[in-house]
Amino acid sequence: MKNTWLAALLLTFGANLPAQAQNPIIRDVFTADPAPLVYRDTLFLYTSHDTASVQETNYKMPDWRIYSTTDMVHWKDYGKRLSPRTFAWATGDAYATQCVYRNGKFYWFVSTFHKKDDNSQGGAAIGVAVSDRPTGPFKDAIGKALIVNEMTKDKPHAWDDIDPTVFVDDDQQAYLYWGNLSCRWVKLKDNMTELAGPIHVIKPKNYIEGPWVYKRKKLYYLVYASEGTKPEMIEYCTAPSATGPWTYRGIIQENSPNSFTTHPGIIDYKGKSYFFYHNGALPTGGSYRRSICVDYLTYNPDGTIQKIVQTTQGVAPAK
Ligand code: CA
Numbered sequence: 001m002k003n004t005w006l007a008a009l010l011l012t013f014g015a016n017l018p019a020q021a022q023n024p025i026i027r028d029v030f031t032a033d034p035a036p037l038v039y040r041d042t043l044f045l046y047t048s049h050d051t052a053s054v055q056e057t058n059y060k061m062p063d064w065r066i067y068s069t070t071d072m073v074h075w076k077d078y079g080k081r082l083s084p085r086t087f088a089w090a091t092g093d094a095y096a097t098q099c100v101y102r103n104g105k106f107y108w109f110v111s112t113f114h115k116k117d118d119n120s121q122g123g124a125a126i127g128v129a130v131s132d133r134p135t136g137p138f139k140d141a142i143g144k145a146l147i148v149n150e151m152t153k154d155k156p157h158a159w160d161d162i163d164p165t166v167f168v169d170d171d172q173q174a175y176l177y178w179g180n181l182s183c184r185w186v187k188l189k190d191n192m193t194e195l196a197g198p199i200h201v202i203k204p205k206n207y208i209e210g211p212w213v214y215k216r217k218k219l220y221y222l223v224y225a226s227e228g229t230k231p232e233m234i235e236y237c238t239a240p241s242a243t244g245p246w247t248y249r250g251i252i253q254e255n256s257p258n259s260f261t262t263h264p265g266i267i268d269y270k271g272k273s274y275f276f277y278h279n280g281a282l283p284t285g286g287s288y289r290r291s292i293c294v295d296y297l298t299y300n301p302d303g304t305i306q307k308i309v310q311t312t313q314g315v316a317p318a319k
Helices: 002-013
Strands: 030-037 041-050 062-071 076-082 097-102 103-112 124-132 165-167 173-178 183-188 200-202 209-215 219-226 233-239 245-255 267-268 273-277 293-297
Touching: 002 062, 030 097, 030 273, 041 097, 041 293, 097 165, 103 165, 165 209, 173 209, 209 267, 245 273
Parallel strands: 030 293
Antiparallel strands: 030 041, 041 062, 062 076, 097 103, 103 124, 165 173, 173 183, 183 200, 209 219, 219 233, 233 245, 267 273, 273 293
């Protein structure tokens, strides 16, 4: 027993650290809603930021943060790089985001809340910040929200227009997908800051929120936080095009420890596929004090995704 204890200690604090990363990967602050982006040789990670106290029973999310890595083990912290205060029309919490690269610029699509004004009566809204660099500084790309609550009416609640994911197809057509309790999509113009058509509503099985859309080989993937057993799980659909039709493919991630929500962020980097998510596993963590993790994502030969194995040791260094 003593030897086992010693072996565990050596494994944890051994001289070879950090041979492996540890989940959660960010341990000094609480982070959520991971959105990875690979630009040149670096993986950038855009995150939400939980600052609720242990006693609080709702989200307190003041800003968005950026991290980067070149080996999946060592993470550089760029700190707070954007907040709802950047958007003159916004107020309230900083919800999930995704940053994408297009035509030499970085477009950071965010979900937050709208002040009551001529453009909206309030509620959740989606904005776009832009920068010449992946780490900013970012400014409001439009000067107003891209999506306001009034633009979608198929759900009555005021916070349905959250969780943007943006996908740029091989033909350079960009698509925005988003929504809570309802998944919507719309084409974007080449400038990434205007809608290029009507808003469509789709109904992926068990869909709750947090969509993540991408393409691999000839298959399009729509991965999302789902009903699960009440704490959210991650389920997904695939399609032959960015506009569907989407076929349900099943659960890829079961509940994540100590967190009601979870959020997918999927990317290939240095020859491997990674699945970012969040849980409440840090000491004093929970549903409002979440932490980002990363584990491997494995595809079957037919393009379907194997169940994610959530680990505490995380992934090996990428070369
Ligand atoms: Ca709405």
